[in-house]
Amino acid sequence: MLIAIVVAITAGASIVIARNVNSILAEKDGLLTSTFFNYATGFSLSAVFLLISSESIKQSYDLMGTVPLWAYLGGLFGVAVVAISNIVTSKISAFYMSLIIFVGQLFTGIIIDYFALGILSIGKVLGGLLVVAGLIYNLYVDK
Amino acid sequence: MYKLFSAFIGVLITIMILLNGVLSQKLGNYSSTFIIHLLGLTLMSFIVIAKKNKISFNKNIPIYLYSGGILGVFTILFNNISFNLLGASLTLALGLLGQSICSLVIDHYGVLGMRISKFKKEKLIGLIIIASGIVIMTIY
Numbered sequence: 392m393l394i395a396i397v398v399a400i401t402a403g404a405s406i407v408i409a410r411n412v413n414s415i416l417a418e419k420d421g422l423l424t425s426t427f428f429n430y431a432t433g434f435s436l437s438a439v440f441l442l443i444s445s446e447s448i449k450q451s452y453d454l455m456g457t458v459p460l461w462a463y464l465g466g467l468f469g470v471a472v473v474a475i476s477n478i479v480t481s482k483i484s485a486f487y488m489s490l491i492i493f494v495g496q497l498f499t500g501i502i503i504d505y506f507a508l509g510i511l512s513i514g515k516v517l518g519g520l521l522v523v524a525g526l527i528y529n530l531y532v533d534k
Numbered sequence: 535m536y537k538l539f540s541a542f543i544g545v546l547i548t549i550m551i552l553l554n555g556v557l558s559q560k561l562g563n564y565s566s567t568f569i570i571h572l573l574g575l576t577l578m579s580f581i582v583i584a585k586k587n588k589i590s591f592n593k594n595i596p597i598y599l600y601s602g603g604i605l606g607v608f609t610i611l612f613n614n615i616s617f618n619l620l621g622a623s624l625t626l627a628l629g630l631l632g633q634s635i636c637s638l639v640i641d642h643y644g645v646l647g648m649r650i651s652k653f654k655k656e657k658l659i660g661l662i663i664i665a666s667g668i669v670i671m672t673i674y
Contacts, residue, residue, distance in 0.1 A: 395619035396628060402612035403632025409605035411646045416599045423587045430575040433603030437568045440607065444564040451565035458560045465553030466573030472546050475539060482536045484651050485637035490664065491537055493630060495544020503548065514674020521667025529660030533651070
């Protein structure tokens with residue numbers, strides 16, 4: 392249990408470190424180079440993980456046709472995320488960036504849930520508004 | 535302006551997670567991670583070729599600056615492990631805690647050459663409000 396908690400917290404920290412490392416590389420070597428290397432190294436490691444995992448490559452390959460085509464667009468959204476993050480990361484505080492991204496995720500999630508599933512989570516809306524309120528307060532303190 | 539960009543990144547991430555989730559449900563976590571990176575690398579290769587950009591490994595740059603993609607794969611792996619053991623909402627909340635702590639350290643000490651913005655005590659009030667919001671979301 393404790394290990395799982397540490398793993399979850401480390402997952403969050405790794406997002407921020409990756410974003411910062413990528414943006415410094417982008418400043419030194421250019422946006423395209425940094426984004427390209429992010430995918431080149433990520434691709435290599437994910438290939439290693441796939442090979443040592445218990446997943447059958449043949450089975451996945453056979454199933455690929457059954458997945459709707461739009462589900463494959465996630466990878467392209469990922470490229471946009473990495474590229475835009477490379478530009479923004481060095482410009483604003485890491486903490487505000489993390490929080491604003493979270494708020495963007497949260498309210499997009501609430502909107503998708505509402506229109507796709509007809510669910511409106513009051514807890515998420517209320518919690519989200521509190522996060523925004525705390526964020527605005529701290530931004531005000533910084534000014 | 536950059537704050538707006540950050541919010542837009544959040545929008546993109548949500549759609550990305552949704553789409554990647556469908557892929558990993560059908561094909562498995564590791565197969566989908568591989569395919570997502572393959573597609574990303576293919577797209578980047580096209581852009582690099584189209585722009586006639588020369589990609590070269592720069593030996594003068596410290597090697598750890600090339601670790602972003604490696605870390606990204608570990609993020610997915612760790613999230614998968616946590617998701618199986620703790621469930622979705624706790625994984626999300628703890629991940630956000632990890633992001634916050636890591637970001638505050640980077641801001642305060644200017645780690646990795648980032649601009650320093652020191653932590654002020656007044657900001658604790660804002661942090662408590664933010665934390666309570668996240669707790670409400672997680673419990674509810």
